[in-house]
Amino acid sequence: MLSNVVASQIQSHKRFGGVVPEIASRHHTENITLIMEQAMAEAEVTFSDLDGLAVTEGPGLVGALLIGVNAAKAAAFAHQLPLYPVHHIAGHIQAARLEREWKYPALALVVSGGHTELVLLHGEGEYEVIGRTRDDAAGEAYDKVARTLGLPYPGGPQVDKLAEEGTEDIALPIAWLEEDSYDFSFSGLKSAVMNTLHNAKQRGEQIEPANVAASFQASVIEVLVEKTKRAAENYQVRQVVLAGGVAANQGLRRAMEKAFTASDVELTIPPFTYCTDNAAMIGAAGHVQWLKGNTAGWELNGVPGLALY
Amino acid sequence: MKILAIDTSTHVMGIALSQGDKLLAEYTTNFKKNHSLRLMPAIHQIMEEVGVSPAELDAVAVAKGPGSYTGVRIGVTTAKTMAWSLGIPVYGISSLQLQARNGKHFPGWICPFSDARRGQIYTGLYRFRDSLLREEEKDRIVLLEDWLSVLKEKNEPVLFLSQDWKKHELGIKGVLKEQAVFADFPDMQPRPGELLVLAGQMPAQEAHTLAPEYTQMAEAEKKWYAAKEGRAHE
Ligand SMILES: [Zn+2]
Numbered sequence: 001m002l003s004n005v006v007a008s009q010i011q012s013h014k015r016f017g018g019v020v021p022e023i024a025s026r027h028h029t030e031n032i033t034l035i036m037e038q039a040m041a042e043a044e045v046t047f048s049d050l051d052g053l054a055v056t057e058g059p060g061l062v063g064a065l066l067i068g069v070n071a072a073k074a075a076a077f078a079h080q081l082p083l084y085p086v087h088h089i090a091g092h093i094q095a096a097r098l099e100r101e102w103k104y105p106a107l108a109l110v111v112s113g114g115h116t117e118l119v120l121l122h123g124e125g126e127y128e129v130i131g132r133t134r135d136d137a138a139g140e141a142y143d144k145v146a147r148t149l150g151l152p153y154p155g156g157p158q159v160d161k162l163a164e165e166g167t168e169d170i171a172l173p174i175a176w177l178e179e180d181s182y183d184f185s186f187s188g189l190k191s192a193v194m195n196t197l198h199n200a201k202q203r204g205e206q207i208e209p210a211n212v213a214a215s216f217q218a219s220v221i222e223v224l225v226e227k228t229k230r231a232a233e234n235y236q237v238r239q240v241v242l243a244g245g246v247a248a249n250q251g252l253r254r255a256m257e258k259a260f261t262a263s264d265v266e267l268t269i270p271p272f273t274y275c276t277d278n279a280a281m282i283g284a285a286g287h288v289q290w291l292k293g294n295t296a297g298w299e300l301n302g303v304p305g306l307a308l309y
Numbered sequence: 310m311k312i313l314a315i316d317t318s319t320h321v322m323g324i325a326l327s328q329g330d331k332l333l334a335e336y337t338t339n340f341k342k343n344h345s346l347r348l349m350p351a352i353h354q355i356m357e358e359v360g361v362s363p364a365e366l367d368a369v370a371v372a373k374g375p376g377s378y379t380g381v382r383i384g385v386t387t388a389k390t391m392a393w394s395l396g397i398p399v400y401g402i403s404s405l406q407l408q409a410r411n412g413k414h415f416p417g418w419i420c421p422f423s424d425a426r427r428g429q430i431y432t433g434l435y436r437f438r439d440s441l442l443r444e445e446e447k448d449r450i451v452l453l454e455d456w457l458s459v460l461k462e463k464n465e466p467v468l469f470l471s472q473d474w475k476k477h478e479l480g481i482k483g484v485l486k487e488q489a490v491f492a493d494f495p496d497m498q499p500r501p502g503e504l505l506v507l508a509g510q511m512p513a514q515e516a517h518t519l520a521p522e523y524t525q526m527a528e529a530e531k532k533w534y535a536a537k538e539g540r541a542h543e
Contacts, residue, residue, distance in 0.1 A: 029382045037393065063382070074386070299349070
């Protein structure tokens with residue numbers, strides 16, 4: 001990896017308490033060429049050194065995807081370079097190859113603000129989604145719980161930090177779903193947290209926010225780790241990768257390490273900078289597309305609901 | 310001097326290519342279909358047909374709004390990225406000014422506009438003086454009703470140029486009577502070739518600095534500022 005430049009809009013969106021799509025698109029339009037220039041300057045490359053351009057095709061916010069896709073198409077066309085379309089989740093997963101080579105079959109647990117997925121990798125760039133969330137993404141539930149506890153945006157890391165100081169003394173439900181299912185559901189858990197806080201308030205009781213955070217976090221982690229472990233055994237995988245923004249969660253990292261230390265399965269957790277949304281991971285997944293010869297035509301478009309391919 | 314011009318600020322998708330004062334190609338469609346998907350294939354086709362490679366371009370011109378937020382961003386992003394990556398300058402041109410060029414033989418006021426919902430329009434007031442198009446009243450978003458009283462006081466014929474003219478024709482005629490003039494239908498939509506004329510009359514800018522002209526804040530920002538104001542008055 002020669003360079004990896006990220007322009008985060010978190011500061012700008014903080015005032016709205018969440019990402020506002022229109023504002024995100026406006027910022028992207030203003031910054032896109034500056035960020036491309038910085039990335040190329042840091043890597044000390046010019047367009048004549050490039051063999052292709054990789055870009056996120058989807059899923060994501062349509063207005064934001066459009067900026068990336070159209071900028072990539074314009075630069076690729078200007079220099080007559082091939083264009084490699086990348087699925088955002090494939091990007092999260094392939095961040096792992098920046099660290100270590102894949103051992104197939106492999107399993108990836110992708111957890112972020114928008115996604116909670118268990119993906120089986122049969123071979124190079126061969127993905128099969130075996131489990132997904134049926135309602136909220138884990139990261140989404142974190143943000144909502146954080147807001148209920150009055151923690152600042154973005155709430156995920158705040159809940160993680162607070163959980164370190166608390167005890168898991170509140171009974172909260174875990175949605176295991178059907179016995180053989182690898183799917184997830186976090187809306188029940190989220191509601192239970194809100195109800196617990198609401199009922200305590202009605203009774204005039206004080207609940208320690210750190211204990212709420214710790215109990216909530218324990219429930220999320222338990223279901224994530226258990227299902228990953230079960231899938232790893234059932235599919236006889238040789239490697240497990242923890243990917244996505246929530247992979248930065250200390251509690252989840254520890255639990256995953258504990259679950260796989262004694263096994264033959266190799267656990268890979270990319271460094272934090274490759275876990276949160278970044279372009280290095282899109283480059284890594286673009287590399288796979290290059291290996292497979294999967295180029296896009298000039299009609300490439302942003303697809304907000306793109307399925308993993 | 311070869312310049313590529315792009316306009317995707319409305320349903321019209323326009324691309325033009327010039328070499329000096331010769332218009333090598335001009336392409337326009339006017340139907341509701343994805344600019345993001347169709348723009349680059351069209352640029353590719355046009356340039357290939359006339360045998361101009363991207364590396365030969367000397368500048369890119371683009372209509373930067375106001376107009377459809379998404380449409381404008383597609384055009385601006387494409388134009389600025391092409392320009393930046395080729396190391397050539399870019400011309401960001403008002404979409405209203407572009408539209409106003411279609412009134413080039415009209416002796417009075419020229420009012421390009423597009424519908425901005427809730428009784429509002431994006432508009433400005435232009436006039437040809439010594440065959441140069443002058444902006445006489447700045448581009449803005451305004452209530453049509455308020456704007457018509459401004460125009461009424463001009464006491465001279467006003468040529469309306471807009472793809473949304475049918476929606477507001479009666480309202481405009483009701484206030485301005487015979488002062489209101491409506492263009493022929495082909496002039497109601499912008500022609501990308503006119504961007505090349507305007508580019509020749511203005512300074513170019515560095516690609517990084519090009520941003521869309523929205524003429525108004527995003528909804529979330531408006532609300533945020535309003536809430537901040539409210540708190541300040543408490
Ligand atoms: Zn992500």
